[in-house]
Amino acid sequence: MRIAMVSEHASPLAALGGVDAGGQNVYVARLSEELARRGHQVTVYTRRDSTGLPDRVPLPGGAVVEHVPAGPPEAVPKDDLLPYMADFGAHLARVWRRERPDVVHAHFWMSGLAAHLGARPHGIPVVQTFHALGTVKRRHQGWRDTSPPQRIGIERQIGQTSARVLATCSDEVRELDLMGVPAHQVSVVPCGVDAGHFRPGADGAPPPPRRARHRLLACGRLVRRKGYDQAVRALTKIPDTELVIAGGPAAAHLDRDQEARRLRHLAHRAGVADRVRMTGAVDPADMPALIGSADLVLCTPVYEPFGIVPLEAMACAVPVVATDVGGHRDSVADGVTGRLVPPEDPDAVAAAVRELSGRPRLRHRYGAAGRERVLAHYTWQRVADGVEDVHRQVLTGHTIPEEVA
Structure with missing residues (x-):
């Protein structure tokens, strides 16, 4: 054709x-x-x-x-x-x-x-x-x-x-x-999703060293509707954990980005600025390694027409905590590949993260199931x-x- x-x-x-x-x-x-x-x-x-x-x-x-x-x-x-x-x-x-x-x-x-x-x-x-x-x-x-x-x-x-x-x-x-x-x-x-590129153990630039016992990753376009503020608010109720936010302009230009400034201000007010790290834009070649460095990937938009990030995380065998909106309802199998939580509810995000952070075997099982789901439906x-x-x-x-x- x-x-x-x-x-x-x-x-x-x-x-x-x-x-x-x-x-x-x-x-x-x-x-x-x-x-x-x-x-x-x-x-x-x-x-x-x-x-x-x-x-x-x-x-x-x-x-x-x-x-x-x-x-x-x-x-x-x-x-x-x-x-x-x-x-x-x-x-x-x-x-x-x-x-x-x-x-x-x-x-x-x-x-x-x-x-x-x-x-x-x-x-x-x-x-x-x-x-x-x-x-x-x-x-x-x-x-x-x-x-x-x-x-x-x-x-x-x-x-x-x-x-x-x-x-x-x-x-x-x-x-x-x-x-x-x-x-x-x-x-x-x-x-x-490219399941050959996004895979467990993928190569790439070394991710930033950890500042806490557990790592959460949120990534994508740095725009308000993606709900990164919900992840920052949830962090106040998740001990021993850091949040890495990847996306937006290059790291050197984050100070000029309105959403980056808003999130940094929120983190300071919430008392978690020392546990929130913004990387700026990440080379696509390095994203699988960054995803693989996380214990959980957070996808917390207020609404999401589809949402590629959950697929990328599942392809890397990393469990997802995602808001129960839009395409997340199809891609994230609740209780199988991750957890779905109500939108604009940082307490629910925190509760799901605390449960999964303390259960490494369950995280491993969710991650393996996520990879299988991607290979079956989302290549x-x-x-x-x-x-x-x-x-x-x-x-x-x-x-x-x-x-x-």
């Missing part, structure tokens, strides 16, 4: 850890690479955000990234990109007039808008993965939600008129149903199996959807 991936802000070439660079970038990169290795012709279309970028860049496995001129060739926050999606879609329509893909797979709602604009003139089916839904973001962030006001309405139209919507977890299926997306248009295919090969199957189904039964405004 000729597969066009549209990922307007999340380039597979981007350095991870920034405000707008995280799990979606990894998903697009690894899925594209895996599909290309199977012999499909895969092109990823992403917005040109620098004048120095080449027009086309090859990815491992044979996929290609194409930079689309849409808006200024500079970094722009993703919530400010909507005005440029018409130009993005027009560019796709011109490119696909010359070489029509068999299927278009859009990632994120603005990519879906551009993909429909580009695909409609040529009758190309569009498969949509939202990665995050505006209804959920608005519910949890309220006035802090910086998404364009048109987002929820556009998402609803895209969901209802795409040939298929790929949900990454069962929680998203319920949200899509509330948006009026018919059940027959939704398939569930989770995100994945990129399994993800590509599901996506490939949906692409083929769409090609077999495709009808042109109604117009998306």
